[in-house]
Amino acid sequence: xxxxxxxxxxxxxxxxxxxxxxxxxxxxxxxxxxxxxxxxxxxxxxxxxxxxxxxxxxxxxxxxxxxxxxxxxxxxxxxxxxxxxxxxxxxxxxxxxxxxxxxxxxxxxxxxxxxxxxxxxxxxxxxxxxxxxxxxxxxxxxxxxxxxxxxxxxxxxxxxxxxxxxxxxxxxxxxxxxxxxxxxxxxxxxxxxxxxxxxxxxxxxxxxxxxxxxxxxxxxxxxxxxxxxxxxxxxxxxxxxxxxxxxxxxxxxxxxxxxxxxxxxxxxxxxxxxxxxxxxxxxxxxxxxxxxxxx
Numbered sequence: 001x002x003x004x005x006x007x008x009x010x011x012x013x014x015x016x017x018x019x020x021x022x023x024x025x026x027x028x029x030x031x032x033x034x035x036x037x038x039x040x041x042x043x044x045x046x047x048x049x050x051x052x053x054x055x056x057x058x059x060x061x062x063x064x065x066x067x068x069x070x071x072x073x074x075x076x077x078x079x080x081x082x083x084x085x086x087x088x089x090x091x092x093x094x095x096x097x098x099x100x101x102x103x104x105x106x107x108x109x110x111x112x113x114x115x116x117x118x119x120x121x122x123x124x125x126x127x128x129x130x131x132x133x134x135x136x137x138x139x140x141x142x143x144x145x146x147x148x149x150x151x152x153x154x155x156x157x158x159x160x161x162x163x164x165x166x167x168x169x170x171x172x173x174x175x176x177x178x179x180x181x182x183x184x185x186x187x188x189x190x191x192x193x194x195x196x197x198x199x200x201x202x203x204x205x206x207x208x209x210x211x212x213x214x215x216x217x218x219x220x221x222x223x224x225x226x227x228x229x230x231x232x233x234x235x236x237x238x239x240x241x242x243x244x245x246x247x248x249x250x251x252x253x254x255x256x257x258x259x260x261x262x263x264x265x266x267x268x269x270x271x272x273x274x275x276x277x278x279x280x281x282x283x284x285x286x287x288x289x290x291x292x293x294x295x
Contacts, residue, residue, distance in 0.1 A: 050070065061073075086118040091103070123286060197257060215241040227279065247263050
């Protein structure tokens with residue numbers, strides 16, 4: 001976010017009044033100009049400061065999606081738009097400004113959690129959207145700004161409709177998604193910065209321990225869900241959990257590698273497609289996830 005600039009919403013309305021006063025000159029061109037001016041006026045009246053965004057707001061950035069923003073154009077969600085606010089949170093007001101990187105790290109950790117409360121099924125997201133966020137700057141922090149707005153934004157083009165799906169989900173769907181999301185969050189949130197296990201065996205083992213714990217919680221939730229395919233998935237994930245536990249307790253890098261291969265392949269998202277179909281959830285594996293497990 002940045003210190004909001006003052007807006008002058010009457011500018012577009014004044015343009016319409018001036019054009020209507022010269023209606024006798026070139027009717028077609030004047031009509032087109034009036035329509036254009038009306039569109040401009042509508043856009044101006046839809047402007048809202050980034051400081052006052054609310055969860056659920058659908059919007060179009062003024063300019064590029066990334067970068068410092070003062071305001072955005074709020075639009076009805078059934079209109080084409082580039083982004084939607086899917087979660088908000090406030091950073092500790094007593095904290096000193098942690099720097100741009102520090103604020104981004106906080107948002108990186110919190111926004112996925114907040115977004116999944118609003119749109120739990122990440123497989124059902126419009127194609128090409130990614131998680132972004134509006135965060136305080138050093139200047140706005142000094143004025144008391146601590147709010148972070150988490151958004152799903154189209155990296156190219158636009159999309160239509162709201163991502164607010166949490167309220168329409170059945171209890172068994174919520175249970176499944178909560179457990180499944182936690183497994184992959186544990187995997188990526190605990191990823192070592194080292195490429196080789198030999199360079200950070202402790203880090204990789206910590207990741208394996210976190211995934212194993214998330215799988216145990218997921219399996220506990222799946223016990224209460226009926227269905228043939230869900231039962232098959234539960235059996236697959238039970239084996240995977242065993243492999244993750246072996247990896248977490250590996251005595252050396254070689255032992256870790258032996259356990260990691262079946263552990264990682266055991267949580268391949270493609271193996272959950274049939275169970276998702278049975279539960280009435282989205283069944284197309286997101287492209288970025290499909291690429292990871294494709295090797």
